[in-house]
Amino acid sequence: MSKCSTNYLLSKYSINQGGIMMVCKQVGKVIVFFLVLTLTLLTFGCSGQEPAKEEEKGPVKIGFFAPVTGPAAADGESVLNAAKLAVEKINEAGGINGREVVLVDYDDGLDTKQAVSIAQKLTTKDGVVAVVSGSYSGTTRASAKIYQDAKIPMISSYAIHPDITRTGDYIFRQSFVGQVQGRAGAKVAVEMLNAKRISILHVDIDFGKTLSQSFKEKAEELGAEIVSIDSFSMGEREFTPVLTKIKQLNPDLIYIPAYAGEGAQIVRQAKDLNMKIQFLGTEGIDSTIQFLGVAEDAAEGVVITTNLNRDSERKEVQDFIKSYNEKYGFKPDMVAASTYDAFMVLFHVMKEKGTDPEAIRQGLTEIKDFPAVTGIIKGYNRLGEVEKSVQVQIVRDGEFHYFAEISDPDIIAAPTE
Template sequence: MKKNMMKSSICLALVLVLVMSLAGCSGNAGTEEGSETAGETVKIAVMAPLTGNLANIGEQFKQGVELKAKQINEAGGVNGKKVEIEYFDDKGDAKEAANIAQLIVNDEDIVAVVGSYTSSVCFAATPIFDKVGLSMVTPSASNPDLTKNNKVMFMMWTGFNVYAPMIADLAITELDGKDIAVIYAYNDWGIGVKDYFVERAKQLGGNIVAEEMAYDGDKDFKTQLTNIKSKNPDTLVILTYYAEGAIIVQQAKALGIDVQYVASGTFIEDQFLEMAGEYAEGMYAINEFVADDPRPSVQEFVQAYKEEFNGELPGNYQGNAYDALGAIIHAYENSGETREKVNEGLHNLQDYQGISGPLTFKDQEIVKPQVFVQLKDGVWSYYKEASIQ
């Protein structure tokens, strides 16, 4: 009898030790410094190119998101919860994006997504997010077709159907261009921007003397530029990404194309300035904002960014990622905490105070101010508020 009692006591003790051990393990899960247990955070995915040729863009997304998340959390969070960010590297590749999107939707704690960079990546991810009602706010993609046939893709960058005509007004109305040559990226974005630009330019009486294509990754544009030079334009409009754009500017100047240069907002990059150097001095572009933009909301963001990132100046991608997260959290706080409610809140977003002013989503496209900028002494500087004349 005593022997049986001893065995029972030993078994009971072992069970108690096991239970306490399991409890200890459970209590420590997610309690490392800077983390929260499940249900105590608002979990947001950031989908961006974090490696590869576009990694610098992904880093800018991260900077904008991290600044906004820090500000929200230091102010007490949202609905009593901290904002938690999880990053996913799509490498700027459409095939990779589809796989990443599936990983994101499988995590039911994620209530919305900031990302991605290119329209092609967003096109690949959108159908997957749309099936489960998971909202995606892109800081940069601007193809207006992205918002068609779905309810979840929101564009924080103004659509090229809006800003491309403004580039035409800049080139013709503001800068008195008459004979216009265009070189554009041969992809969905570049073709779309070019088409809207040309349509508006012709409405304004501009004479389009040349339309030349630039393939992504190309480094020799002398054939296209030689043809452009033969047409005697007074204005060269470059609608490419910054890497190709910097090479185009260098080679055009080397060929003696001494005309007015105008570009899309894709040129507002430190890497463009490093690559193009003095060849780009004096050119104009359109943008969401620049660091010397006098609007108080812009200056408030610029100062906060400089304090957080050792005096560096922010650009479009940091700013739009910052506003993308802000819009999502605004929807979460005011409409509800589920994916469905966040989506509803984004559809109803109106006059949310963003960096460049009040932000409104109309048919999932952002409505907000634009500015014209000029490169002066190696710095993109505020020229004037952009508009359609």
């Protein structure tokens, strides 16, 4: 065979060999593809579901802020206790579909700037899927827009200012908006306590201003006369001058939208002045330690509108009171119960809808007849306001007891815009 023939054969063989190798590579790729497909189907089934994201296998983080230090520290301690108890209870029950719940809590010191800073941390660094406010109206209102803009659901446990929920559709309220509680107080004063001449003495912040205004409007509508309106700074301890002035006006009732510390001093100093007059308070003095413990027998007969009926026979109420008392050594107040409920509503929604913030927001709008400690939550309206009855308590023998429950639609209906 000539050299040319040999080169030709080698060349032809090389071409064929390349073709064979190319075919083998293609066949190999097909085999690998089917092996991967088979393993995927065996691992995840044939339903087409995607595997869970890695981050969804970790803990569920819930943000929380409260005034643990500063002028409202007693309430801050109470609500932080409730938040920790709620998280403990849900984790003992298996968490959120097997995932542990972690509380990411901060102290706002009742400072609006601090509340804003906390909101920025919670929404950008801490990886929370929802937030509960255990704070007052000023701090909650100041930070609400940050949660709204971040599209992180936030539930206000007990802050009453109407603008809080008007921030947007990710903001909800667990307790009553100010207008509702003010109207309820007026109904109690005029129709249940038969007051015709009323004095108002309120703390000079959002809480007191909102409640006194709505109370005044409804009381006058019901036929009562408001004979005086006075205010005082938060932390005030001397009320003898204003009480002396009110005593000379001889009203049937004094309405006191105040907090527990000031409320206790008001009723003590009124007793010292021998003022035999009916006091009507609000959830602000719903405190077993700061109000009842300090006011002592001067609190006897005081009536309050609030968010907790201690005498309810419902299991949710009695179990909460017992658990809180056993764990912390004193009975819970309204702010603790409201905070506990805010967490329980969130846990209920997350178990059913998942932990995506948008799913949580949607789930909150669908709540119906939820058996909370603070009453049966009928739902949240289009503005995020809770719909439930107002509880009325009276102090008897040094403890809060049932006086009435207000469920009139015209009283408890929250604003929708």
